[in-house]
Amino acid sequence: DAKTTQPTSMDCAEGRAANLPCNHSTISGNEYVYWYRQIHSQGPQYIIHGLKNNETNEMASLIITEDRKSSTLILPHATLRDTAVYYCIATIAGGTSYGKLTFGQGTILTVHP
Amino acid sequence: ETGVTQTPRHLVMGMTNKKSLKCEQHLGHNAMYWYKQSAKKPLELMFVYNFKEQTENNSVPSRFSPECPNSSHLFLHLHTLQPEDSALYLCASSPGLAWEQYFGPGTRLTVT
Numbered sequence: 130d131a132k133t134t135q136p137t138s139m140d141c142a143e144g145r146a147a148n149l150p151c152n153h154s155t156i157s158g159n160e161y162v163y164w165y166r167q168i169h170s171q172g173p174q175y176i177i178h179g180l181k182n183n184e185t186n187e188m189a190s191l192i193i194t195e196d197r198k199s200s201t202l203i204l205p206h207a208t209l210r211d212t213a214v215y216y217c218i219a220t221i222a223g224g225t226s227y228g229k230l231t232f233g234q235g236t237i238l239t240v241h242p
Numbered sequence: 243e244t245g246v247t248q249t250p251r252h253l254v255m256g257m258t259n260k261k262s263l264k265c266e267q268h269l270g271h272n273a274m275y276w277y278k279q280s281a282k283k284p285l286e287l288m289f290v291y292n293f294k295e296q297t298e299n300n301s302v303p304s305r306f307s308p309e310c311p312n313s314s315h316l317f318l319h320l321h322t323l324q325p326e327d328s329a330l331y332l333c334a335s336s337p338g339l340a341w342e343q344y345f346g347p348g349t350r351l352t353v354t
Contacts, residue, residue, distance in 0.1 A: 163341050170243065173285070174343030190263050220341050227339035228273055229298065232285040 131156040131219035138237040142212050147204040149216030151235050158180040160221050162193060166213040167235070173216065174203065177197075207240045214238075245269040248333050254352045255323065261351045263318040265333030273339050274316040276308060279330040279348070290329035291316060292339050325351045 134152040143145040153162060163178040177184055177191045179200070184191045190203040206213055216235040220226060255261050267274065276288040290298035291310040305327075307319040315331055321334045332351050334343040 161341065170347075172246075172334070172348050173343075174244070174341050174345065178342065192274065228275065228290055228292075228336060228341065228343070229285070229287055230285075230341055234284055241300070 130162050130236075133217045133219050133233055135215070135217050135232070135233065135236045138239070141204075141207045141238060141240050143209060143240055144206055145241050147207040147211065147216075147238055147240070149204075149238060150199065150213050152199045152201070153217070153219045156197050156219050157221070158197075158210045162191065162200050163214045163218040163230070163233075164191065165218065165230075166191070166238075167210075167216070168213040173232075176215075189216075199222060208214040209240050209242065212238060212240045244344045244346065246333060246335055248331075248346040248349050250349060251347065252350045252352075254354060255320065256354055257323060257325070259323075260319070262320065263315050263331055263333075263351075265316040265318075265346055267314055267316075267333075267344070267346075269335060269336045269344060270335075271335040271344070274310060274313070274315065275334040275336075275343065276318055276348050277332040277334065277345075280326075281329070285332065288319075290339070291304060297339070314328045321350075323351075325353050326351040327351065328353045338352040 149156045164176040165173040181192045193200045214235040273292045289308045291347045309317040330348045332348045336343045
């Protein structure tokens, strides 16, 4: 799996967009980028994933740079309930790697009133 | 509510005890996972089961013994644990081996 690098922590005002960056400069062509979050005292929650194209769902948007070396998770209107640790994971499609999520330290996002 | 339940939510056990953690998923998934989250450390994958067959043991000590009697249930049997095994143990499931996984709330284990 490609190594990912995320800032340790970020702050965001409630109602504003939260933009969480992730660097994955060693990502290979068949590695997806997955985002999870973990709210305090809960299990991780899947948010979104992508390969090359930008993706959007009801929770967030994922913007992947053209060279795929970095990506940004966007929470368009952050709420206090979005305060959590956000994990960016790059993982290989195929072979024996399916399902083997490798979590890093993630980014602690704090949303302020 | 993710459709994955874990019991108990909290467990305190002595080093000579034997206990079991239970995970049940109501999502019709075929793959189930155990993860460990120690304080100040990232989540670590422990075991993977697909269609009741173990497909991954991530060098986990034998004092942790998983059991998957069917695709809906996963157990983690614990015996002669060490204080450093105190952690949050998380179960997850997915429809086949996949990276989009649904996690339970975890069992907070304290070994005294």
